[in-house]
Amino acid sequence: MGLMSTSVERLSGSAKLLRAMNTSAVLAHLLSRGPLTRSDIRELTGLSKPTTSEVLRTLVSADLAIVTGHTSGGPGPNAEIYATNPDGAYAAALSVRETGRQPEVALAVTDLSGATRARHERVVGLDVAEPADALVKALHSVCRDAGLAPDRIRHTHLGVPGSYDPTTDAIHHVDVPGLGRAGLVSRLRRRLGATVEVDNDVNLAAIAERRHGVARGADAFALLWIDYGLGLAIDLGGTLLRGSRGGAGEIGYMPLGLPGARTLLRDAPDLHSVLAGPAVVALAAQHGVRATDPAAAVKAGGAAFLAALAQRVAIAAATVVAVLDPSLIVLAGTVGRAGGDRLRDATTVALRASGPLEATIATTGVTDDPVLLGAIDAGLERVREDLIRSVQHNHRQ
Amino acid sequence: MGLMSTSVERLSGSAKLLRAMNTSAVLAHLLSRGPLTRSDIRELTGLSKPTTSEVLRTLVSADLAIVTGHTSGGPGPNAEIYATNPDGAYAAALSVRETGRQPEVALAVTDLSGATRARHERVVGLDVAEPADALVKALHSVCRDAGLAPDRIRHTHLGVPGSYDPTTDAIHHVDVPGLGRAGLVSRLRRRLGATVEVDNDVNLAAIAERRHGVARGADAFALLWIDYGLGLAIDLGGTLLRGSRGGAGEIGYMPLGLPGARTLLRDAPDLHSVLAGPAVVALAAQHGVRATDPAAAVKAGGAAFLAALAQRVAIAAATVVAVLDPSLIVLAGTVGRAGGDRLRDATTVALRASGPLEATIATTGVTDDPVLLGAIDAGLERVREDLIRSVQHNHRQ
DNA sequence: CCAATAGTCAGACAGGTTGCCTAATCGATA
DNA sequence: TATCGATTAGGCAACCTGTCTGACTATTGG
Numbered sequence: 001m002g003l004m005s006t007s008v009e010r011l012s013g014s015a016k017l018l019r020a021m022n023t024s025a026v027l028a029h030l031l032s033r034g035p036l037t038r039s040d041i042r043e044l045t046g047l048s049k050p051t052t053s054e055v056l057r058t059l060v061s062a063d064l065a066i067v068t069g070h071t072s073g074g075p076g077p078n079a080e081i082y083a084t085n086p087d088g089a090y091a092a093a094l095s096v097r098e099t100g101r102q103p104e105v106a107l108a109v110t111d112l113s114g115a116t117r118a119r120h121e122r123v124v125g126l127d128v129a130e131p132a133d134a135l136v137k138a139l140h141s142v143c144r145d146a147g148l149a150p151d152r153i154r155h156t157h158l159g160v161p162g163s164y165d166p167t168t169d170a171i172h173h174v175d176v177p178g179l180g181r182a183g184l185v186s187r188l189r190r191r192l193g194a195t196v197e198v199d200n201d202v203n204l205a206a207i208a209e210r211r212h213g214v215a216r217g218a219d220a221f222a223l224l225w226i227d228y229g230l231g232l233a234i235d236l237g238g239t240l241l242r243g244s245r246g247g248a249g250e251i252g253y254m255p256l257g258l259p260g261a262r263t264l265l266r267d268a269p270d271l272h273s274v275l276a277g278p279a280v281v282a283l284a285a286q287h288g289v290r291a292t293d294p295a296a297a298v299k300a301g302g303a304a305f306l307a308a309l310a311q312r313v314a315i316a317a318a319t320v321v322a323v324l325d326p327s328l329i330v331l332a333g334t335v336g337r338a339g340g341d342r343l344r345d346a347t348t349v350a351l352r353a354s355g356p357l358e359a360t361i362a363t364t365g366v367t368d369d370p371v372l373l374g375a376i377d378a379g380l381e382r383v384r385e386d387l388i389r390s391v392q393h394n395h396r397q
Numbered sequence: 398m399g400l401m402s403t404s405v406e407r408l409s410g411s412a413k414l415l416r417a418m419n420t421s422a423v424l425a426h427l428l429s430r431g432p433l434t435r436s437d438i439r440e441l442t443g444l445s446k447p448t449t450s451e452v453l454r455t456l457v458s459a460d461l462a463i464v465t466g467h468t469s470g471g472p473g474p475n476a477e478i479y480a481t482n483p484d485g486a487y488a489a490a491l492s493v494r495e496t497g498r499q500p501e502v503a504l505a506v507t508d509l510s511g512a513t514r515a516r517h518e519r520v521v522g523l524d525v526a527e528p529a530d531a532l533v534k535a536l537h538s539v540c541r542d543a544g545l546a547p548d549r550i551r552h553t554h555l556g557v558p559g560s561y562d563p564t565t566d567a568i569h570h571v572d573v574p575g576l577g578r579a580g581l582v583s584r585l586r587r588r589l590g591a592t593v594e595v596d597n598d599v600n601l602a603a604i605a606e607r608r609h610g611v612a613r614g615a616d617a618f619a620l621l622w623i624d625y626g627l628g629l630a631i632d633l634g635g636t637l638l639r640g641s642r643g644g645a646g647e648i649g650y651m652p653l654g655l656p657g658a659r660t661l662l663r664d665a666p667d668l669h670s671v672l673a674g675p676a677v678v679a680l681a682a683q684h685g686v687r688a689t690d691p692a693a694a695v696k697a698g699g700a701a702f703l704a705a706l707a708q709r710v711a712i713a714a715a716t717v718v719a720v721l722d723p724s725l726i727v728l729a730g731t732v733g734r735a736g737g738d739r740l741r742d743a744t745t746v747a748l749r750a751s752g753p754l755e756a757t758i759a760t761t762g763v764t765d766d767p768v769l770l771g772a773i774d775a776g777l778e779r780v781r782e783d784l785i786r787s788v789q790h791n792h793r794q
Numbered sequence: 795c796c797a798a799t800a801g802t803c804a805g806a807c808a809g810g811t812t813g814c815c816t817a818a819t820c821g822a823t824a
Numbered sequence: 825t826a827t828c829g830a831t832t833a834g835g836c837a838a839c840c841t842g843t844c845t846g847a848c849t850a851t852t853g854g
Binding site for chain 1: 409410411412414415418419443616617629631633638639640641642643644645646647648649650651652653666667668712715716717718719720721722723724751752753754755
């Protein structure tokens with residue numbers, strides 16, 4: 001509504017455009033639906049036999065598609081099975097974790113089919129003259145493991161505990177020393193000679209949750225990340241909401257109550273002070289649980305502690321529901337994951353008690369590193385979109 | 398990201414599709430850019446002269462476009478100026494207001510050019526056997542005034558103080574007696590023989606704000622509606638966020654502080670109890686302002702009262718910013734409008750004091766009935782989209 | 795009268811479709 | 825076991841649709 005410039009309605013052109021559209025449509029289907037025969041493609045696109053053949057010839061000669069096999073069993077000749085060429089493009093994923101000590105970096109290289117070719121996890125010192133170079137070095141090392149020349153990486157997706165502002169070319173709200181350096185991303189781009197995209201770690205976790213976790217098939221959901229810090233990712237039917245300055249989901253700053261009100265904790269003006277890692281540890285201590293790690297505290301805590309924690313989670317959940325009305329709220333981060341079914345159930349109860357707002361609460365279903373998985377998915381998606389677009393542009397005019 | 402099914406990439410077809418696309422592209426340009434000559438269209442679409450002529454012939458013969466005039470002054474023959482036919486389609490807008498007494502209904506009929514043909518405002522009793530019939534009767538009366546047969550209305554857009562859930566075919570969270578009746582909307586559709594869409598009144602006000610108010614050209618903004626009730630509309634680049642059950646923006650239910658916390662007001666568990674109409678009147682009374690109408694109270698109130706009110710508005714604003722990070726927050730509703738620049742400035746100060754969250758606060762720039770204006774815009778938009786789509790489908794296959 | 799522009803017309807072109815053909819494969823039947 | 829028919833894969837040629845280019849006419853202002 002409002003904006004009418006959805007490109008579909010405005011597209012205009014001649015026969016060349018048609019060829020471009022058909023080629024990219026076939027590529028898109030091959031990318032999303034896996035290996036397909038000619039007749040599969042014909043059914044999906046509605047194109048005729050000669051056109052389908054012609055388009056596939058184009059894709060094969062552009063090294064974007066290959067014949068992976070033949071059907072058998074049915075009557076008639078065996079149909080060729082086409083798939084995208086796994087070696088048609090590669091993407092790298094890079095997740096920088098904030099651990100208190102040296103930053104940990106997880107890296108992976110995947111091919112166009114989504115198969116992980118190599119994966120590393122290592123400590124990388126970023127508090128150096130050129131933090132970008134340290135990341136590039138780590139990336140080169142993974143490429144060596146994958147048996148790939150670094151310049152074959154078409155796109156790198158970087159996950160960071162902060163938000164990237166493209167206008168200032170700096171990563172904000174980040175505690176990792178060196179990572180907030182202005183110009184880091186553009187230096188990365190120059191050094192790698194490829195596109196680099198930066199995303200918030202919680203947003204990436206939400207992407208992984210939609211792809212591999214409990215949010216599969218959800219229309220819209222919010223992911224509440226509880227760890228040392230707090231975060232919220234908002235997924236609207238597969239599109240992440242990032243906000244005007246990339247600051248959407250910074251719910252740690254959410255105010256609690258009117259100024260001057262006496263809240264349960266003294267000096268608890270915002271959600272961060274009652275729900276982030278330190279607050280969880282402090283709450284656990286109040287209930288006689290001694291632990292320095294918030295996730296360990298949650299695992300060790302009893303029912304009373306969990307109920308108290310759930311009340312705080314419910315505050316966050318209720319606010320999100322009041323503003324966005326997602327159908328699902330996923331609890332994630334080390335605390336969310338450690339809470340498991342117990343925290344989920346307690347939060348559901350607390351949310352119901354707090355008012356008429358309704359939403360399903362779930363615990364994250366991603367067991368592997370969610371940020372790295374999300375970075376892989378997002379990077380792969382970006383590469384695929386680029387390929388589809390490039391096919392369209394090659395044939396235009 | 399995630400969902401790849403953006404239709405652009407998947408469109409496929411033959412020459413017929415091209416014609417359909419080009420025709421609808423020209424129609425879209427005529428609808429959004431106003432009257433155009435052939436050469437204007439040629440520049441906008443990149444089509445050749447013969448094709449442009451052919452497409453325009455099609456549109457004219459379908460009664461969707463007309464020649465409105467001729468250029469003059471330059472050398473050469475005078476070019477024909479084309480525009481959409483104002484009488485190509487009509488839309489009706491209908492806003493039901495909650496006034497405490499009988500519900501007030503505002504109605505308007507507009508043509509395809511956006512010109513209002515007739516407009517009414519009347520009290521309609523909806524607490525009857527068939528509330529839909531009462532609305533239809535009112536609509537027929539406006540049509541008579543506009544000199545139009547009711548069956549020429551292609552679409553009716555209904556604005557209500559509540560949220561419509563299509564799965565149950567009922568309007569929820571609504572205080573107007575009769576309007577919450579299940580099946581009202583589908584009966585309206587049957588009686589009118591046209592499409593009917595229902596939208597929340599605050600959402601419609603946001604549409605009007607983007608079109609005619611201070612949110613013109615904003616990338617994303619939130620509209621905070623303060624009146625007898627509270628509401629929030631979330632506009633993301635022209636698309637409204639409605640939530641999974643249409644409940645997005647029900648911030649009246651937003652919890653304030655942890656349960657058990659002693660807030661400024663006793664029994665103030667949610668935002669409604671501190672910021673909706675009655676709370677505004679009560680706060681005014683605390684500051685020695687006697688008024689029963691919240692807007693009047695705000696107008697009469699002094700600086701101290703306004704500062705106190707602004708602190709509460711800032712809580713809502715800060716929460717919205719923490720979750721969504723809009724670049725702009727518009728204060729609307731009778732209270733927001735009555736607050737004017739004073740409330741805007743006080744809220745800006747209070748928001749800045751409350752934390753590191755930043756956003757521009759503005760007062761609504763819509764002076765006319767924002768809900769009706771929004772319903773007109775939304776209805777018109779819907780009709781235009783339908784026309785564009787119908788042109789595409791007529792030519793397909 | 796000349797320059798510039800509006801609009802049409804005819805032929806070329808690009809791409810897609812239909813219908814027909816051949817080849818391959820499986821299952822049924824003699 | 826050998827053969828035949830049904831079914832399907834894929835290619836080829838002719839046709840169709842829609843757009844583009846370039847030339848042409850008509851119209852207006854200087």
